[in-house]
Amino acid sequence: MSSNFADRLTAAIKQKGTPICVGLDPRIEQIPSFIRDVYLAKDGEETPAAVADTFIEFNKGIIDVVADLVPVVKPQFAFYLRYGSQGVRAFEETCAYAQQAGLIVLADAKSNDIGSTAQAYAEGFLGADAPLSCDALTVNAYLGADGIKPFTELCKKNGKGVFVLVKTSNPSSGDLQDRITDGEKMSIHELMAHFVESWGADEMGESGYSSVGAVVGATYPQEAARLREIMPHAYFLVPGYGAQGGGAADVKPCFDSQGGGALVNSSRGIIFAWEKDCKERNYQDSAREAVEEMKKDLASVL
Amino acid sequence: MSSNFADRLTAAIKQKGTPICVGLDPRIEQIPSFIRDVYLAKDGEETPAAVADTFIEFNKGIIDVVADLVPVVKPQFAFYLRYGSQGVRAFEETCAYAQQAGLIVLADAKSNDIGSTAQAYAEGFLGADAPLSCDALTVNAYLGADGIKPFTELCKKNGKGVFVLVKTSNPSSGDLQDRITDGEKMSIHELMAHFVESWGADEMGESGYSSVGAVVGATYPQEAARLREIMPHAYFLVPGYGAQGGGAADVKPCFDSQGGGALVNSSRGIIFAWEKDCKERNYQDSAREAVEEMKKDLASVL
Numbered sequence: 385m386s387s388n389f390a391d392r393l394t395a396a397i398k399q400k401g402t403p404i405c406v407g408l409d410p411r412i413e414q415i416p417s418f419i420r421d422v423y424l425a426k427d428g429e430e431t432p433a434a435v436a437d438t439f440i441e442f443n444k445g446i447i448d449v450v451a452d453l454v455p456v457v458k459p460q461f462a463f464y465l466r467y468g469s470q471g472v473r474a475f476e477e478t479c480a481y482a483q484q485a486g487l488i489v490l491a492d493a494k495s496n497d498i499g500s501t502a503q504a505y506a507e508g509f510l511g512a513d514a515p516l517s518c519d520a521l522t523v524n525a526y527l528g529a530d531g532i533k534p535f536t537e538l539c540k541k542n543g544k545g546v547f548v549l550v551k552t553s554n555p556s557s558g559d560l561q562d563r564i565t566d567g568e569k570m571s572i573h574e575l576m577a578h579f580v581e582s583w584g585a586d587e588m589g590e591s592g593y594s595s596v597g598a599v600v601g602a603t604y605p606q607e608a609a610r611l612r613e614i615m616p617h618a619y620f621l622v623p624g625y626g627a628q629g630g631g632a633a634d635v636k637p638c639f640d641s642q643g644g645g646a647l648v649n650s651s652r653g654i655i656f657a658w659e660k661d662c663k664e665r666n667y668q669d670s671a672r673e674a675v676e677e678m679k680k681d682l683a684s685v686l
Numbered sequence: 687m688s689s690n691f692a693d694r695l696t697a698a699i700k701q702k703g704t705p706i707c708v709g710l711d712p713r714i715e716q717i718p719s720f721i722r723d724v725y726l727a728k729d730g731e732e733t734p735a736a737v738a739d740t741f742i743e744f745n746k747g748i749i750d751v752v753a754d755l756v757p758v759v760k761p762q763f764a765f766y767l768r769y770g771s772q773g774v775r776a777f778e779e780t781c782a783y784a785q786q787a788g789l790i791v792l793a794d795a796k797s798n799d800i801g802s803t804a805q806a807y808a809e810g811f812l813g814a815d816a817p818l819s820c821d822a823l824t825v826n827a828y829l830g831a832d833g834i835k836p837f838t839e840l841c842k843k844n845g846k847g848v849f850v851l852v853k854t855s856n857p858s859s860g861d862l863q864d865r866i867t868d869g870e871k872m873s874i875h876e877l878m879a880h881f882v883e884s885w886g887a888d889e890m891g892e893s894g895y896s897s898v899g900a901v902v903g904a905t906y907p908q909e910a911a912r913l914r915e916i917m918p919h920a921y922f923l924v925p926g927y928g929a930q931g932g933g934a935a936d937v938k939p940c941f942d943s944q945g946g947g948a949l950v951n952s953s954r955g956i957i958f959a960w961e962k963d964c965k966e967r968n969y970q971d972s973a974r975e976a977v978e979e980m981k982k983d984l985a986s987v988l
Binding site for chain 2: 409463476496497525554566579
C-alpha cells in the first residue's frame, strides 16, 4: 500500500464505505454520569487528572463502537488542553487507542507558527517518534508559505497529512476570508485555495489527491463548489455538518464527481447522541446509531 | 492597582525600566550539557519526561537571573508540545515559576478556533483555574470575530490579555498579510489592525491601552509605523529582534511618541547567549549580560 496520506485515506474511506470523521470533542458535563462518577468521585472535584481519566474511558467507549464503521476520528485539541498536561495525556492515549483500532487520527489543533517553531509543532504531532502520534493535523496559514513548509515536508517524509484552513464554518468566517483581493479579483479563501493546491503539488498520491488538504465548512455550500474547482487535488475536511446546521445537500459540493475527495466531520451529533435518547448507559449504542444514520444521509447525495 | 492587563503591563515595564520580553524557547540540543546530563543520563535517551525535567531546570535558571530585569517572559508553546504531555508539564511549571518570580507570563500558542472550542483554549490558558496559568496569549484571527470573542471576554473577566497576529516577522508573511483588499484599499494586515483596535475598544485601561494587543514583526519597520497609527490603543508584541535580524532602529516605529506601547521579544539571543561565550557553566551570566545589552540598545532609540 502507498504510504502517501491521501492514498491511505482513500483506501480507508473505500473500506468503510463512508467518508465520516467522528469528532472526539469531550466536554466533562456531557459525559454520562456513570463514567464521571468513577473518576471524579475520588476527590469530589474536577481535577485535571480525574477529568483526563474520564475523557480516556469515554473516548475508548466511542472508539470501540465506531472503529468498524468509520475511517477517521478527529480529536479537537482544545478540549484536552483545557486541562493542561493531564488533558494532553488524555489526548495522547486517545490517539494511540484509535490508531490501534485501525483508525486514521486527525488532530484538530489549527497549528501555526514560523520556521523552527512550526517544525516543533510538526514533530510533536506528525513526527516518527511523536508523543502525540497522529496521522494528520489541521493548520492555519495566516503566516504564509514558510509557516506551512515544515509541516508539508514532514508529511512527505512520514506519510502524514495536513488540512489547511480555507473557508471555515463559523458565522464570522467572512470577516477576513471573504475579502476580495485587489490584484487577483478573488476572495482570500479562494487565494488560500490556490496556495493549498500548489503546496500539495509535490505530494500527490496514486489516488489523484495530495497529502495537503483543505478545511471547508459545510455551512457555505456555494463557496465549496467554487473551492472544489480550484482545488481538484485537495481532500476537503468538512466541519459544520449536524450540530452547526449543515445537511447532506450542503456537503455534496465538497465532493468530486465520483463522490470522493472529502471527509465529513460530526462531533456532538455522534458522541453525545445519548442526550437525545436520554439513555446514558446506552451512549455507545446511541453513537453507533447516529453514525449509521449519518452514513445513510450522506449516501443519499453521493 | 488596576486589574486591566494593559495597565499591569504598563506598570511592570515602568518598574523594570525596559520593555523586554524574554522568550523561553528551549531546544534540548542547546541546553548546557551539565544540565542535560543530570536528566538525560538516567536512561541514556531523550525521553519526553527527561527532556521536560531538563527544560524546567534550564528555564528556572533563566528566570532566576532575568526576573529583576525584565517585565515579561514568553514561553513558546510549540517547543514544549513537541514532547507531548510531559512537555506541557514543563510549560505549566515554567509559567508557575515565572509568575511566582513576579513576571508577567505571555503564552505564545497562536491559538485559534470557533465558539465553544475557542472558549476551551481561553479557559486553558487564561481561566481563573487554568492549569497552564498565563497572563496573556497570542491568537490568530483568520477565523474572524467570533473566533476572538471568547478570548477577549475572558480577558475582561480575569484581567488577562491577548495579542492578535497582525504582521508577522517571517519572510513569507506577505503571502496573505500584504494582499490589498478591494473595497477598503488597504492590506490584510491593516484590515486586521482595524479589527484589533475595535475588539479592544471595550477593554481600555487607565494607561490608554487596551488588553487586546497586536503582534507586529521587527523585520517590517515601515509597516509598523503605519500600524502604530491604525492601532493607537494596542500594545505591540514585537518578535524578530536579534536572531531574526531586527535592530533597535527597526523596533522604534512600534512604540508611541513617549516610548511606550510595545514589548520587544528576544529568545535565542538571550537564553542561548552562552553559546557565543562558549561558557556553558555561566549560561546565567551570559543571559543576564545579553539582557543588559539589549536594554541599552533599546534605550538608545526610545
